[in-house]
Amino acid sequence: MSDLLVIAERRGSEIHSSTYELLGKARELSLKRPFNVSVAVLSDNRLDEDATASLFSGGADKIIMAIDKSLGRFNFEPYTKTLAAIVKKLSPEIVLAPATTSGRTYMPGLAALLKTGLTADCTGLDIEEDTGNLLQTRPAIGGNIMATIKTPNHRPQMATVRPKTFSALKEPYMGNGEVESFEVTPEMIETNATLLQFKPIGEGKKGVQDAEVIIAGGMGLRKVENMEPIYRLTKLINGTVGAS
Template identity: 35%
Template sequence: MSGLTIDRERCIGCGRCVKACASSALKLVWEGPRKFAQVGDACVFCGSCVDACPVDAISIAKDGAADAQELASYRGIWVFAQVDAAGHVMDVAFELLGRARQLADERGCTLTALIGEGADGTDENARRLVAAGADEVLVCRDARLARPDAEVFAHWICEMARAFRPEVILYGATAFGRELAPGVAVRLKTGLTADCTVLAMDPETGLLQQTRPAFGGNLMATIVCPAHRPQMATVRPGIFAAPAADETRTGEIRYVTLDASVAPRVRVLDSEPVGTGRSIADAERLVVVGRGIGSKKNLAVARRLADAIGAELGCTRPLVEAGWLEYPHQVGQTGVSVAPKLLVSLGVSGAIQHLAGIGGAQTVIAVNEDAEAPIFGAAHYKVVGDCIQVAEALIDALA
């Protein structure tokens, strides 16, 4: 069992641990002529008190990692297929299936899609998941799954994971996915890497390598979970390209149930859509501008180019911070991840967090005066020059 232990034989009642505890979980109590430190329920096992104790009287015991035989009993990759309010599988699920299919082939294991929907669901969603690459689909139709209740879904996924023991579970980093995945991780006592931009299998260890920007996007960190299963990660929409549907694929559709004892604790009285505007994440063509356009007035040129090619307008974070464009236009790890068929990049240097958000683009045309700009590493066509002059020339050519 995990927990914090205080050795009363060593404790001298100095109170340093109490001062170090940010959760106010420790206090000093008298027992006879001596004072001792005592831990309460607010402890989060951060270890600050362990470091503060001058006599090594405090220790934290953690649950032991699974042994090799236990870890080997987990097999297969799962993708949680979230459905929208209309009951259709969301695009991010297909994007995840495309990458997971490649990982499953490398690993030599089964790829399973997991879908929970209301009692009136049909097999159409399951068939689409098979066509996108799933070998099997676990389907649960239950009125309790008709709305995105993270607690109910977490109970169901944990029940399935304990029964079938997958080695990997992937989730889309939607608002619901970001709420759901941590709840599953806590219940299964495993790890979770959020907002991954790269997923790969280590050929030697078989571990899932989960890569995401770290330290404010200044570097990329690759994270592994060697001692616990399942390995879990969330991936933002638009990071991977969705595969073309193959209607000739065959797969097994298995119907599962949700434990009858699971009951929603939240009752929804009413709901309203956040907005009805078109998101740049849905755009097939996109013109993205960065600080290299020089000034706000040059946005007009970028808009003319976007109109000429039937594209939406996006931007980098500095332009949003400067007030040139609003946040819904921001492309990157801290904005919107996009996967257009065509992306024209004007004056964008290509910071890590921006590149993380355009990884799904099929064709990237980059224009920048700096021949060493990182954006060129992600571009299929590269133009070194003044981005506004190049944009105006393109507009004239398309007129």
């Protein structure tokens, strides 16, 4: 049986909802072509029992844990090289990741290391039944058309998916969950980039990629002080402030 790999998105110690959306879609795709659905988690700490159980009930057959202190916060080189090693070991047919800030950063590098293609910002995924190719649909030409792309000659087939495009499973998946530890070697985490500082967004606040409503201000406001009404309005409607 072939493998389909979902790369988990973390927010601190939490697994982001976009991961469960991709697991739900992976289980749907497995109805057309039998897949073992695996999820790769890169972190500085092992998942607790609740998080592990949530990933299994969310659709995963296997959790692959790559644990190293350098993977606590996103860093392009360690993430990309560690994921490349995981993919080479697992040899999945398909690799999916959320089209978040980090996913859009490491997936092109991962595709380059694996010498395969990548379709970004997908809004639809399906399986071509006679070939097993992944049909990857995304907006093109400024969103005026929807293009369907496939990768017939290279594996794995790779795609990022916009968060909130698909839905998590409504009913818990009842599979035989397996947890596999992946050894992170010094070569995988070697990098010239150093994280100097990290500032959390703040308790109760959402980033623009997680927000349902964004109110943005532009140069027409002229001064930072003129953004204040936008901040007040977003608090009233539980939105997030954006800017252009």
